[in-house]
Amino acid sequence: MIEIREVSRRGFLQGIASAGGFVLFAGSAAAALWTEQSAGGAAVSGQPVLQPSIFLGIDTDGTVYIVAHRSDMGTGVRTSLPRVLADELDADWKRVKVQQADADERYGSQDTDGSHSVRDFFDVMRNVGATGRLMLVRAAALHWGVLESECTADLHTVVHGATSRTLGYGELASAAAKVPVPKKEELQFKPRSSWRYIGRKVESYDIVDRCTGRPIFGMDLHQDGMLYASVERPPVLGGKVKSCDDKETLQVEGVRQTVQIPPFKPPHLFQPLGGVAVIADNTWAAFKGRKKLKVTWDNGPNSSYNSDQFKNELLETVRKPGKVARNLGDVDAEFAKGGKTIEAEYYVPHLAHASMEPLVAVADFRNGKITTWAPTQNPVGDQETVAQILGLKKEDVTCHVTLLGGGFGRKSMSDYVAEAAVLSKNIGRPVKVVWTREDDIRFDYYHTVSALYFKAVLDEHGKPSAWLQRSVFPPIGSTYDVSSTYGGREELGMGFTDVPFDIPNHRVENGPAVAHVRIGWLRSVANIYHAFGVQSFADELAHAAGRDPLEYQLALLGQPRTVADVKTPPGYALDTGRLRRVIELAAEKSEWGKRKMGKGEGMGIAAHRSFLTYVATVVQVEVSDTGAIRIPRVDVALDAGTIVDPDTVSAQFEGAAVFGASLARTGEITATNGAINQSNFHDYQVARIQDAPFHTNVYIVDSTAPPAGVGEPGVPPFAPALCNAIYAATGKRVRELPLSRNGFS
Amino acid sequence: MVQLKVNGVAHSFTGDPEMPLLWYVRDILGLRGTKFGCGMALCGACTVLDRGKAIRSCVTAMSTVSGKDITTIEVLSLGGLHPVQRAWIETNVPQCGYCQPGQILQAVSLLNTNPHPTAKQIDEAMSGNICRCGTYQRIRQAIEAVSKEAK
Numbered sequence: 001m002i003e004i005r006e007v008s009r010r011g012f013l014q015g016i017a018s019a020g021g022f023v024l025f026a027g028s029a030a031a032a033l034w035t036e037q038s039a040g041g042a043a044v045s046g047q048p049v050l051q052p053s054i055f056l057g058i059d060t061d062g063t064v065y066i067v068a069h070r071s072d073m074g075t076g077v078r079t080s081l082p083r084v085l086a087d088e089l090d091a092d093w094k095r096v097k098v099q100q101a102d103a104d105e106r107y108g109s110q111d112t113d114g115s116h117s118v119r120d121f122f123d124v125m126r127n128v129g130a131t132g133r134l135m136l137v138r139a140a141a142l143h144w145g146v147l148e149s150e151c152t153a154d155l156h157t158v159v160h161g162a163t164s165r166t167l168g169y170g171e172l173a174s175a176a177a178k179v180p181v182p183k184k185e186e187l188q189f190k191p192r193s194s195w196r197y198i199g200r201k202v203e204s205y206d207i208v209d210r211c212t213g214r215p216i217f218g219m220d221l222h223q224d225g226m227l228y229a230s231v232e233r234p235p236v237l238g239g240k241v242k243s244c245d246d247k248e249t250l251q252v253e254g255v256r257q258t259v260q261i262p263p264f265k266p267p268h269l270f271q272p273l274g275g276v277a278v279i280a281d282n283t284w285a286a287f288k289g290r291k292k293l294k295v296t297w298d299n300g301p302n303s304s305y306n307s308d309q310f311k312n313e314l315l316e317t318v319r320k321p322g323k324v325a326r327n328l329g330d331v332d333a334e335f336a337k338g339g340k341t342i343e344a345e346y347y348v349p350h351l352a353h354a355s356m357e358p359l360v361a362v363a364d365f366r367n368g369k370i371t372t373w374a375p376t377q378n379p380v381g382d383q384e385t386v387a388q389i390l391g392l393k394k395e396d397v398t399c400h401v402t403l404l405g406g407g408f409g410r411k412s413m414s415d416y417v418a419e420a421a422v423l424s425k426n427i428g429r430p431v432k433v434v435w436t437r438e439d440d441i442r443f444d445y446y447h448t449v450s451a452l453y454f455k456a457v458l459d460e461h462g463k464p465s466a467w468l469q470r471s472v473f474p475p476i477g478s479t480y481d482v483s484s485t486y487g488g489r490e491e492l493g494m495g496f497t498d499v500p501f502d503i504p505n506h507r508v509e510n511g512p513a514v515a516h517v518r519i520g521w522l523r524s525v526a527n528i529y530h531a532f533g534v535q536s537f538a539d540e541l542a543h544a545a546g547r548d549p550l551e552y553q554l555a556l557l558g559q560p561r562t563v564a565d566v567k568t569p570p571g572y573a574l575d576t577g578r579l580r581r582v583i584e585l586a587a588e589k590s591e592w593g594k595r596k597m598g599k600g601e602g603m604g605i606a607a608h609r610s611f612l613t614y615v616a617t618v619v620q621v622e623v624s625d626t627g628a629i630r631i632p633r634v635d636v637a638l639d640a641g642t643i644v645d646p647d648t649v650s651a652q653f654e655g656a657a658v659f660g661a662s663l664a665r666t667g668e669i670t671a672t673n674g675a676i677n678q679s680n681f682h683d684y685q686v687a688r689i690q691d692a693p694f695h696t697n698v699y700i701v702d703s704t705a706p707p708a709g710v711g712e713p714g715v716p717p718f719a720p721a722l723c724n725a726i727y728a729a730t731g732k733r734v735r736e737l738p739l740s741r742n743g744f745s
Numbered sequence: 746m747v748q749l750k751v752n753g754v755a756h757s758f759t760g761d762p763e764m765p766l767l768w769y770v771r772d773i774l775g776l777r778g779t780k781f782g783c784g785m786a787l788c789g790a791c792t793v794l795d796r797g798k799a800i801r802s803c804v805t806a807m808s809t810v811s812g813k814d815i816t817t818i819e820v821l822s823l824g825g826l827h828p829v830q831r832a833w834i835e836t837n838v839p840q841c842g843y844c845q846p847g848q849i850l851q852a853v854s855l856l857n858t859n860p861h862p863t864a865k866q867i868d869e870a871m872s873g874n875i876c877r878c879g880t881y882q883r884i885r886q887a888i889e890a891v892s893k894e895a896k
Contacts, residue, residue, distance in 0.1 A: 437788075
């Protein structure tokens with residue numbers, strides 16, 4: 001749980017003091033908090049009179065300003081969290097203006113990853129809303145000379161019921177600013193039945209901008225006097241420039257100069273990769289000049305990396321015992337008894353994020369300070385990385401956040417912002433570094449490559465009496481420590497050590513693997529390969545046992561219970577009853593077992609809990625004689641606890657099905673001699689409209705449980721559900737992704 | 746010298762003839778609603794209209810645009826939201842929205858020539874426009890809604 005230091009006055013004053021000489025009651029708001037930086041760079045100052053918290057301001061004209069401190073990459077968080085605050089404030093949504101926060105630790109975590117936003121800030125937003133409402137009510141009571149308890153808030157006004165007098169929030173703002181900020185213990189919250197916005201559909205805040213071509217994204221940034229840069233980076237991780245001939249580059253119309261960026265010092269963390277930057281008057285000139293560079297590289301030791309060979313190494317490793325990450329009962333003793341034994345190995349390759357907006361950042365270094373603008377998931381991470389690389393104090397680094405044209409985890413890694421910062425300092429001008437699609441795919445922090453091994457012995461009912469599962473993958477830890485080879489607790493907790501099956505003997509192991517490319521987070525992270533292995537193997541066992549895969553899933557889960565040995569945040573116990581319920585709901589809605597499947601048609605199911613959300617996915621597939629796949633229908637049931645906007649949640653799961661279809665059908669990054677083979681959408685294919693599920697139906701369990709994640713949990717069950725459907729349709733078991741490697745198209 | 750019209754305004758260009766229309770529109774004219782996605786006509790983010798027909802501005806060199814009459818996303822809503830934009834908003838199509846100017850102009854181009862496309866025709870017409878957020882089913886629904894409205 002996040003501590004609400006912002007609503008205590010002490011915390012508020014401290015916070016404001018560090019923002020630079022702000023007087024609480026003077027009505028001169030801290031400009032840093034209330035300066036909206038549009039992508040075009042124009043500053044719009046709100047300067048609201050009443051500021052109960054750094055998240056909220058109310059002006060005398062009744063405008064309510066709510067700070068969006070998390071990054072919106074398409075999840076709608078710029079709408080959903082402010083809606084929670086507005087609901088508790090009892091504000092009129094039509095009079096709310098949302099302002100994007102700069103990097104500022106006082107907001108709490110701004111690192112928008114891990115499907116955390118609503119989960120971690122739902123209560124924070126309610127606290128702030130309730131604080132503002134109480135201050136307004138108290139101001140009205142003072143004004144009327146009546147008891148506070150006789151006054152109530154009602155849609156942007158405070159009402160004195162006995163005399164039918166009302167005052168608008170704008171009319172009250174100045175008076176409320178003189179009311180002491182209440183203590184947390186004084187706050188009263190609206191009952192769920194009075195929620196105006198939470199749980200209801202609304203247009204997302206920026207939707208008109210998003211449909212009319214407003215310059216809202218990082219790619220649209222523009223600063224006066226800005227130059228453009230494109231960077232030729234070492235093709236192999238850790239490579240260095242041996243020589244660079246830029247004569248022809250400098251002859252290109254619009255090219256100004258070239259700048260060498262030094263290589264990183266290991267570990268690479270979020271440092272720029274190094275290379276040669278071409279600085280020009282426009283993007284095209286920078287691209288064209290870069291093509292004319294003649295650079296030779298010292299590729300270094302990672303040039304030994306060949307992903308085909310590495311795959312065999314991973315498979316060899318996964319066949320050997322690894323470190324035990326979870327153990328129930330005695331798997332070995334049970335295996336020794338013999339019985340029907342099933343083994344299987346699975347493989348999932350590297351993936352690239354490929355957001356539609358390639359990486360881009362603007363930096364402006366002047367007078368020993370730097371300002372950056374970027375479509376970033378992690379502005380404080382940008383601030384820390386830039387400060388460290390330029391040797392600046394954190395307070396001399398200002399990081400602005402634009403809307404993001406997708407992110408999927410890539411834009412939480414700050415190398416692209418740091419690159420712009422290094423270049424701006426070097427050339428003494430504001431500079432915009434634009435990554436090409438080729439850069440975006442070749443210089444990613446890749447989703448790791450993994451191999452998985454499973455073994456189970458079945459009892460007389462066909463249910464496993466012992467189950468062994470093992471994974472190996474170069475871990476994300478390698479980005480922080482080059483010697484890191486074992487999966488971190490967080491990675492293993494993503495669908496591996498938290499498998500909630502009711503199996504008496506169950507062991508989870510992890511083996512070592514060395515990273516040769518940068519490894520990072522990609523939408524749902526380790527859940528992708530873990531769910532693929534676990535849910536494919538469960539389906540294999542169902543068929544081996546001659547049982548219906550859906551009924552078998554329920555049998556594996558056993559009776560509804562809390563899985564005691566899996567650690568969870570308070571209030572989020574792993575409840576197999578909730579997982580059973582989404583399976584049953586998906587079964588019912590998809591008419592599992594009731595719809596007649598023709599030749600080459602089949603249905604598959606997978607269920608997976610991730611980011612504290614329970615999801616079951618049923619995929620229907622059609623496979624032609626030549627292996628062409630069509631996905632006419634997907635049914636997804638989910639329990640994400642309390643939700644803010646059902647339509648936004650639905651959209652995230654529709655999108656996750658498409659993301660899952662992309663990675664399952666064609667998602668594959670490979671390397672030869674350390675360099676990435678793929679470069680653009682012709683060789684790193686993602687789902688197009690005809691490849692995506694034709695229709696995904698989303699069913700949300702009505703729940704009063706605390707909110708859980710929605711951005712990522714739809715992804716993990718999709719690939720195994722699709723492959724299980726392909727097995728049902730064709731009898732062909734897919735143990736290696738993508739499908740394009742298995743004769744399917 | 747290259748002479749063309751962009752959003753009804755005549756322009757002349759004397760710079761690098763190899764410069765794609767995309768970068769002319771974005772960096773020189775400052776119309777940044779047209780997006781860069783791939784540079785190879787693979788994703789459709791850069792879609793603009795030439796006399797109502799969708800073209801990929803990222804592979805359209807300035808040397809080839811003489812006499813073209815280009816429409817970008819910025820002016821589609823000049824006289825109020827275009828029916829396609831209205832349908833996009835009503836269907837809550839965009840997630841991140843980065844590809845949507847291209848998707849919207851591609852849909853406008855489709856409906857200009859075929860006001861009542863079938864689902865299959867929609868998929869064929871929209872297959873060159875990638876949406877990584879995965880809004881495809883809502884894109885199809887929105888186009889179908891415009892088609893229905895026009896009946």
